[in-house]
Amino acid sequence: MDLRLFHTTTEFARRAAAAGVTGLIVDWENQDKHARQAGHDTEINRHTAVDLAAAVAEGGLPVTVRVNGLGSGGCAEIDRAVDGGATTIMLPMARSAGEVEEFLARVDGRARTLVQIETRELADDVARLARLPWDEVFIGLNDLMISRGGRWLWEPLWDGTVERLCGELAGRRHGFGGVTVLGGGEPLRFTDLLHEYARLGTSLGFLRRTFYREVAGRDLGLELAAVRAAWAAARARDAAAVEADRRAFYTRLGEMRPRA
Numbered sequence: 001m002d003l004r005l006f007h008t009t010t011e012f013a014r015r016a017a018a019a020g021v022t023g024l025i026v027d028w029e030n031q032d033k034h035a036r037q038a039g040h041d042t043e044i045n046r047h048t049a050v051d052l053a054a055a056v057a058e059g060g061l062p063v064t065v066r067v068n069g070l071g072s073g074g075c076a077e078i079d080r081a082v083d084g085g086a087t088t089i090m091l092p093m094a095r096s097a098g099e100v101e102e103f104l105a106r107v108d109g110r111a112r113t114l115v116q117i118e119t120r121e122l123a124d125d126v127a128r129l130a131r132l133p134w135d136e137v138f139i140g141l142n143d144l145m146i147s148r149g150g151r152w153l154w155e156p157l158w159d160g161t162v163e164r165l166c167g168e169l170a171g172r173r174h175g176f177g178g179v180t181v182l183g184g185g186e187p188l189r190f191t192d193l194l195h196e197y198a199r200l201g202t203s204l205g206f207l208r209r210t211f212y213r214e215v216a217g218r219d220l221g222l223e224l225a226a227v228r229a230a231w232a233a234a235r236a237r238d239a240a241a242v243e244a245d246r247r248a249f250y251t252r253l254g255e256m257r258p259r260a
C-alpha cells in the first residue's frame with residue numbers, strides 16, 4: 001500500500017521517510033473550507049510555499065501538493081507547486097468530469113495527478129471520470145458526507161456508494177478513508193477497515209490525523225511494517241474469509257449507524 005503523510009515538521013518527515021512512508025502531502029487547500037466544514041470535526045491546514053520547500057528539501061520523499069479548486073486560485077497554485085518541486089498535484093472538490101479535464105490540461109503532464117471525489121456531483125459522474133487519464137483518485141469521506149447533506153462519516157460506505165465508486169475505478173489506483181496503527185481506530189477499528197480496503201481493491205492510503213496521536217511512544221518503522229504485513233494478509237484471504245469479514249464489517253457499521 002502506498003502510504004502518504006500530511007507534512008507537519010521536517011523532523012517528523014525525516015522519521016517518516018526512514019520508517020517507510022512513501023510520500024508527503026503539503027496542503028494548500030483552505031479557501032472557503034471553514035464555511036463548508038463548519039460544525040464538522042475536520043482538519044484545515046495552512047501550509048505555504050515554505051512548507052513545500054521544506055518537504056522537498058528535507059523529507060527525501062515524493063511530495064503531493066493539494067491546491068485549492070480551480071475557481072479558488074488553484075490554477076496559479078498548480079504552476080507554483082510544479083515549480084516548487086511537487087511530484088503530484090491533488091485537486092479537491094471537483095464537481096464534474098469536465099472540471100477534472102480542465103485540471104489535467106492545466107497540469108499538462110508536468111506532474112502526476114490525484115483527483116479527490118468529495119462532491120455528490122462528481123460521485124454521480126464517476127463513469128466519465130473513470131475514462132480520463134488521471135493517475136490517482138482518493139474518495140474524501142468527510143466532504144462527500146457534507147456534500148450529500150449527511151451527518152455520519154460512514155454513510156457512503158453503509159449505503160454502497162464507496163463500493164460503487166471503487167467498482168467504477170477498478171484497475172486504477174484509488175483509495176478512501178485513512179490509515180493508522182493496527183490497534184487504532186475508534187469507534188471503527190482500523191484493522192476492520194483495512195480488510196475492506198483490500199476487498200475493494202484500494203492501493204492508496206493517507207495516514208490520518210489520529211495516526212500522530214496513536215503512534216506516540218511506538219516505533220514508527222515497526223508500526224508501518226505491521227500495517228503493511230496486515231495489508232498483505234488481507235489481500236491473501238480466500239473468498240470465504242473475505243465474505244465473512246465483509247459481513248462482520250457491515251454488521252459493525254449497522255450498530256454504529258445513528259438512528260433517526
